[in-house]
Amino acid sequence: xxGIQDKWVLLxxxxxxxxxxxxxxxxxxxxxxxxxxxxxxxxxxKM
Amino acid sequence: MNxxxxxxxxxxxxxxxxxxxxxxxxxxxxxxxxxxTATDYLIAGRQAHPLIMALSYGATFISxxxxxxxxxxxxxxxxxxxxxxxxxxxxGIFVAFVFIGGPTxxxxxxxxxxxxxxxxxxxxxxxxxxxxxGLTIFIFMPLYAAAVLIGGTKFFATQLxxxxxxxxxxxxxxxxxxxxxxxxKGVMYTDAVQGAIMFIGMGxxxxxxxxxxxxxxxxxxxxxxxxxxxxxxxxxxGHQGWTAMPKFGWGDTKYNLWWIVVSTIVMGVGIGxxxxxxxxxxxxxxxxxxxLNRAVPTGGIFILMMTGVAFIVxxxxxVYFNQHxxxxxxxxxxxxxxxxxxxxxQIMKKDDxxxxxxxxxxxxxxxxxxxxxxxxxxxxxxxxxxxxxxxVQGRSISVVYAGGDPExxxxxxxxxxxxxxxxxxxxxxxxxxxxxxxSSQFHALGTGIGRDVFVQITGxxxxxxxxxxxxxxxxxxxAMLWSYYSQQSSIIIARATAIxxxxxxSAFMPTFFGGLFFKRMTKAGAISSMIVGFGITTFWLLxxxxxxxxxxxxxxxxxxxxxxxxxxKPNWPVVDQIIIALPISIIVAIVVSMxxxxxxxxxxxxxxx
Numbered sequence: 001x002x003g004i005q006d007k008w009v010l011l012x013x014x015x016x017x018x019x020x021x022x023x024x025x026x027x028x029x030x031x032x033x034x035x036x037x038x039x040x041x042x043x044x045x046k047m
Numbered sequence: 048m049n050x051x052x053x054x055x056x057x058x059x060x061x062x063x064x065x066x067x068x069x070x071x072x073x074x075x076x077x078x079x080x081x082x083x084t085a086t087d088y089l090i091a092g093r094q095a096h097p098l099i100m101a102l103s104y105g106a107t108f109i110s111x112x113x114x115x116x117x118x119x120x121x122x123x124x125x126x127x128x129x130x131x132x133x134x135x136x137x138x139g140i141f142v143a144f145v146f147i148g149g150p151t152x153x154x155x156x157x158x159x160x161x162x163x164x165x166x167x168x169x170x171x172x173x174x175x176x177x178x179x180x181g182l183t184i185f186i187f188m189p190l191y192a193a194a195v196l197i198g199g200t201k202f203f204a205t206q207l208x209x210x211x212x213x214x215x216x217x218x219x220x221x222x223x224x225x226x227x228x229x230x231x232k233g234v235m236y237t238d239a240v241q242g243a244i245m246f247i248g249m250g251x252x253x254x255x256x257x258x259x260x261x262x263x264x265x266x267x268x269x270x271x272x273x274x275x276x277x278x279x280x281x282x283x284x285g286h287q288g289w290t291a292m293p294k295f296g297w298g299d300t301k302y303n304l305w306w307i308v309v310s311t312i313v314m315g316v317g318i319g320x321x322x323x324x325x326x327x328x329x330x331x332x333x334x335x336x337x338x339l340n341r342a343v344p345t346g347g348i349f350i351l352m353m354t355g356v357a358f359i360v361x362x363x364x365x366v367y368f369n370q371h372x373x374x375x376x377x378x379x380x381x382x383x384x385x386x387x388x389x390x391x392x393q394i395m396k397k398d399d400x401x402x403x404x405x406x407x408x409x410x411x412x413x414x415x416x417x418x419x420x421x422x423x424x425x426x427x428x429x430x431x432x433x434x435x436x437x438x439v440q441g442r443s444i445s446v447v448y449a450g451g452d453p454e455x456x457x458x459x460x461x462x463x464x465x466x467x468x469x470x471x472x473x474x475x476x477x478x479x480x481x482x483x484x485x486s487s488q489f490h491a492l493g494t495g496i497g498r499d500v501f502v503q504i505t506g507x508x509x510x511x512x513x514x515x516x517x518x519x520x521x522x523x524x525x526a527m528l529w530s531y532y533s534q535q536s537s538i539i540i541a542r543a544t545a546i547x548x549x550x551x552x553s554a555f556m557p558t559f560f561g562g563l564f565f566k567r568m569t570k571a572g573a574i575s576s577m578i579v580g581f582g583i584t585t586f587w588l589l590x591x592x593x594x595x596x597x598x599x600x601x602x603x604x605x606x607x608x609x610x611x612x613x614x615x616k617p618n619w620p621v622v623d624q625i626i627i628a629l630p631i632s633i634i635v636a637i638v639v640s641m642x643x644x645x646x647x648x649x650x651x652x653x654x655x656x
Contacts, residue, residue: 003267004126005274006291012129016355019136023347026145027340034149034336 063471071237075225078233085511088230089161095332101345102242103235104329106483109353111198112544114480115457121361122445122456125289127308132354134317140346148330148339150563155331163324164499170562170654171570174503181499184324184491192488193529194543199481215530222482223523226489227516234486241479246352248476253356260366269366275383276417276444289362303621310623311545319548322556325487364445364460369419372448374440388420392441403428416443492522553580553628557636566651572640580632584624593620
C-alpha cells in the first residue's frame, strides 16, 4: 500500500498524518476551552 | 557542496540574506523595546500569542541537524526514521501541549518560576535541584549549541563564499545580540518569523520532490524496488531497503541498525524532547490553557512539515539519483539482478594515455557503487595495462552522489534536483533553523548560570538580569570556542543533539513528570533520580556506547584499545543511553520516594492549589 514495502514503515507514514490531524482537530474542538489565567489568590521583577 | 553553485544569483543571494538579517535585527529590537521587567526577559511576560508560541516551540525544536543531518540519515537508512516524526508530533506536540503544558504552566505561575530548573527546584523545595539542573544545562548545552552553530556556519560560509571564521563571527554575533538585548521576547518574535520561512521552504521542497520523482505512490514503489541496491556494509547490519524497517533481533551484529535507528534516533530524540529545558519553558510563556490549545494545530502541522518532509525527501532522493543522477562509468564486479539491471560497479576513469583505470578512495581501495545499469551495450575498451574490459554505465543511490557523506545528501539533492532559485530559499530555511535553535540555547545558558546558579548560591535576586546577560555571553563564548576548534565535526559534536536530548530525558524527565503528576514524590526521590540518570548517561557515553566512547578515548586506555567495555557483546555498543538510564532513573525516583518522608500538605497546596 502507498508503494511502501514494510507494514511498520507504512504504519509510521500513516501515523504521522493521523497525529497531525489529531493536533488540528484537538485545536478546533478546544479553541475556546481551557482554564483562564491563574488567579492572584492562586499565587519578586522594573528594568 | 554549494547549493547556489553555477548560478548568476549571487547578487540576489546577498540581497536576500542581508534583508533577512535586517528583519531579524528589527524583530530583536522590537523584543528589546517591549521588555520592561525580568519576567518579560526570562519568560516573555507570560503573555505570548499562541501562534508565536507554537512557531517558537517548533523552530527551537528543529535545527539544521534535524533537516540536513537526520534528513541525510534518512537518505542512507530510509523511511524507518518516520517513526521519529511520528513521535515528534504525537509526543513532542500533542502529549506535550495537551497533557504536560497545562500543569507546567499552572505550576510555573503558582510557584512564580522563571526557568525550567527553578520550576523543578521550587516544586521540590530544593536549591540543590535548581543549581544541579542549571549547571547541567550550562555545562552540556554549549556542545549542542556548537553543533547547531557549526551546521549553520558551514552553510553560511559555503553558500556565500566567505571564510568559515568570518561566517562564524557574523552568524553568532547577530544571534547573541538579539538574545542579549531582547530576552525571550526577542527570541520568540524572531523564532516566529524564522519558523514561517522554514515552513515555506520545506513545503516547496516536499511538493517539488514528489513532482519530479513521479508522484507519491510511484516514487515509493520505485524506492521499494531499489532494495537490492542497499550497499553490502549496510545490509550486513540489517538494512533491508529504504521502505522497510531494519532487521529486528538481539545477539548478532546483523541487528545493529535496528538498535541504532530505534534506540538512538527514534527513542533518544523522540522521547528526549519532553524534558528539554528550552522547550518546557515555552509552556510558561502563555497566560492560560486556552492559548496552549490554540497552539496545538500549528505545532503539529509545523513538525510534520519539518522532520516529515526532511525524512521523506532524504529517502526519496535515492529515486531521483537512480533515475536522473549523472551516469557512473565502470566495469561490473557483481551482478545483483540481471533482469532489473542491478549490479555493483567498480568505478573507472580514463587516465592521460586514454586507458581505463580503477578509481580508488582515500584509503586506496577500489571505488564501488551499486547501480541500475543504463540500457546500452557495453563498450569494449582497454585498461592501461592492455587488458580487455567491458565498460558500462549506471546510476546509483544518494550516498554515492554525496561522496559517501550522509550530511551531504540533502545539499547535493538541492543542488542537482531543485531549481536554482530554491537554493536561496533553502539557504534562508537553514539559517532560520540554526538561528532559532541557537537563540533559545543562548537564552537557556544565560538563565541557567544566572538565575539558577548565581542567584541561588548568593541569594542576590536583584542581580538576575545582569548575571543572566553575562551568562549569555559566557555561553556564547564557550559555544564559539567549541565551534572554532571542532569545525571538522568531531564525532561528539556531530552526535551532540542526540546526546543532549538523551541526557535531559534521563536526568530531568522523572523529576519533571513526577513533580507534575506524582504528589507523593519526595525531594530525596527527585535528587536521587537526577543524579542516577546523569551518572548512568555519562558512564554509558564514556564506556559503553562505542561511537562516543571511542571518540573520547577513555575506554581505550582501560581496555587496551577497544571502543566499548562491551565490545565483544553484539548490539550492546550501539544501544542508546536513554534505553538504560531512563528506566533506572524512573525506578530510583519511585523507590526512594516510597521510602522517604512525603512532602507536607502545605507545600503540596503551594504547588497544586
